[in-house]
Every structure is written in C-alpha cells, then in structure tokens.
Amino acid sequence: MSTVVYLNGERVDYENARISVEDRGFQFGDGIYEVVRVYDRRFFYLDRHLARMKKGAGEIYLNLDFGIDNLERLCRQAVKESGFKDASVYIQVTRGAYPRQHAFPPESSCTWVIIVREALAQPREYYENGVTGITVPDERWSRCNIKTIQLLANSIAKEKAKKAGAYEAIFHRGGCITEASSSNVFIVRDKKLLTHPANNFILHGITRRVVLEIAEKSHIDYSEEVFSLEDLFEAEEVFVSGTMTEIMPLVKIDGKIIGDGVPGEITRSIMNSYELLAKTVDQ
Numbered sequence: 485m486s487t488v489v490y491l492n493g494e495r496v497d498y499e500n501a502r503i504s505v506e507d508r509g510f511q512f513g514d515g516i517y518e519v520v521r522v523y524d525r526r527f528f529y530l531d532r533h534l535a536r537m538k539k540g541a542g543e544i545y546l547n548l549d550f551g552i553d554n555l556e557r558l559c560r561q562a563v564k565e566s567g568f569k570d571a572s573v574y575i576q577v578t579r580g581a582y583p584r585q586h587a588f589p590p591e592s593s594c595t596w597v598i599i600v601r602e603a604l605a606q607p608r609e610y611y612e613n614g615v616t617g618i619t620v621p622d623e624r625w626s627r628c629n630i631k632t633i634q635l636l637a638n639s640i641a642k643e644k645a646k647k648a649g650a651y652e653a654i655f656h657r658g659g660c661i662t663e664a665s666s667s668n669v670f671i672v673r674d675k676k677l678l679t680h681p682a683n684n685f686i687l688h689g690i691t692r693r694v695v696l697e698i699a700e701k702s703h704i705d706y707s708e709e710v711f712s713l714e715d716l717f718e719a720e721e722v723f724v725s726g727t728m729t730e731i732m733p734l735v736k737i738d739g740k741i742i743g744d745g746v747p748g749e750i751t752r753s754i755m756n757s758y759e760l761l762a763k764t765v766d767q
C-alpha cells in the first residue's frame with residue numbers, strides 16, 4: 485500500500501513527479517482543486533466534487549481538456565492501486581505551463597494531478613469533547629465559491645489557529661461569519677440550524693450540503709442566512725463541516741465557552757447521521 489500519484493494521466497513515482505517552473509499553478513495560483521474522501525473503498529460523493537470542479541473551471545475560463553470522465557476513471561483506478569481502504573484523493577488542475585505572462589496563454593494544456601493518500605481518522609476525543617476555535621477577519625477575495633489553489637489567506641488563518649492552540653479559524657467579514665479556513669460554519673440558535681448562504685463569500689461545501697440534507701430528513705429546522713460574530717458567541721451549539729473535518733463540534737471560541745461547553749444535541753444527531761452516510765454512500 486502506498487501513496488499513488490497520477491500526473492497528466494500517467495502513473496508516476498511520488499519522488500519523481502515533476503512539473504514545470506513555468507506552470508501557472510506555481511506562478512499565479514492559476515488553478516482549482518478538490519479533496520474527496522474514500523471510506524472503506526467507497527467514494528463519498530465523488531460525483532458532487534467533480535461537478536463542483538467543472539463549475540469552478542467555468543468560472544475561471546479553464547478548459548478541462550483531459551475530460552472529466554477520464555479524471556473520474558483515473559481517480560477510481562488510483563484508489564484501487566493504492567490499496568488503501570480509507571483514503572483522501574487530492575485533485576489539482578492548473579492552466580498549465582507557458583512563459584510567464586499575466587494574461588492567459590494563447591495555447592497550453594492543463595497540468596492535472598491526482599494524489600491518493602491514506603486518510604487517518606482524527607482523534608476520537610475531538611468529536612466526543614469538541615475542539616476550540618478562534619475568529620479572524622476574512623481577508624480573502626470575493627469569489628470564495630471557486631475552489632482555487634490560492635489558499636494563502638486560509639493558510640495564514642489556520643496558522644494563527646495553530647499558534648493559539650485552536651483547531652480552526654473562523655472568518656468574519658463586516659461583522660458576519662462567512663466560513664472557516666478549511667470548513668463551513670454552522671450555529672444553532674433557538675434550536676434552529678443556521679449557516680451562511682451559498683453565495684460568492686463561501687465555498688459551497690459538499691459536506692455543508694450533506695448537513696442540510698440530513699437536517700431536512702431529520703426534521704431539524706434550518707436556514708441559510710447570515711449571522712453575526714455576536715450570534716456565534718451566543719449560539720447554543722457551533723460546529724464546522726468539511727470533507728476531511730467531517731462534522732466537528734466547537735465548544736470554545738476566542739476563549740469563550742459555547743453553550744454548555746460540550747457538543748450539543750443537534751450537533752451530535754447530525755454527527756451520527758453523517759457517520760451512517762459514510763458507511764453507505766458509494767458515489
């Protein structure tokens with residue numbers, strides 16, 4: 485069992501995988517990516533991740549010249565070849581290599597990479613006891629719905645969280661909570677689940693959508709609406725969602741205890757439903 489890398493459709497050794505110094509991903513952050521989770525050899529909504537990638541490519545005028553079906557086929561093949569039961573599949577596509585210029589190259593073919601790694605579960609106690617967060621100003625551009633590889637603001641935010649001994653950094657823009665450095669944010673207020681609307685200020689998380697589907701099925705009241713920093717601190721429950729994060733309860737933010745200081749009832753119910761889905765979804 486080993487990490488598997490496909491570069492431009494060819495299987496390559498991890499150590500020998502090389503891209504050009506002129507690659508626009510390297511020079512301009514000109515590309516998009518996805519991270520997909522595999523549970524017990526089953527893909528967890530690969531179809532939705534590929535659909536988001538296709539949409540994101542359209543937003544940045546990137547022609548996926550290798551074909552999305554080809555990408556899907558190779559993702560499945562790479563997971564099989566890795567031998568890992570639980571894996572993360574990292575997919576990155578850039579506008580390719582061309583002598584450096586800001587405007588798009590008149591001709592270039594995409595650089596596309598698939599990396600399959602073993603996915604190690606996060607510590608059980610994180611989910612059981614909850615984790616902590618900090619808040620930071622959202623200093624990103626205003627097209628956060630595109631999953632671009634330009635993650636510097638997210639990296640700086642996550643580093644701040646790490647330095648503070650926290651799990652995640654929650655972004656606020658103009659006093660409103662948008663999302664977090666690598667996850668979407670949910671709060672429970674008056675027993676109602678709230679999350680930022682799926683507009684240009686957040687990534688439309690696949691897990692976020694799954695949470696809303698769970699809420700719908702479980703008759704949990706929910707709304708996609710903007711909420712404030714104050715609402716966050718006064719929430720009964722807070723959790724974040726993401727492909728690798730899954731559903732993670734936050735029990736302390738900026739040193740302030742959230743609700744009872746333990747993962748709340750609605751959060752636990754959603755976590756349980758999510759765990760069941762992870763055992764069944766095969767798409």
Ligand code: PMP
Pocket residue numbers: 519638663664665666667668687688689690691692725726727728
């Ligand atoms: N927001 C941001 C900024 C992220 O980086 C991620 C994870 N890639 C998410 C939200 C969660 O998205 P998903 O559920 O699709 O993994």
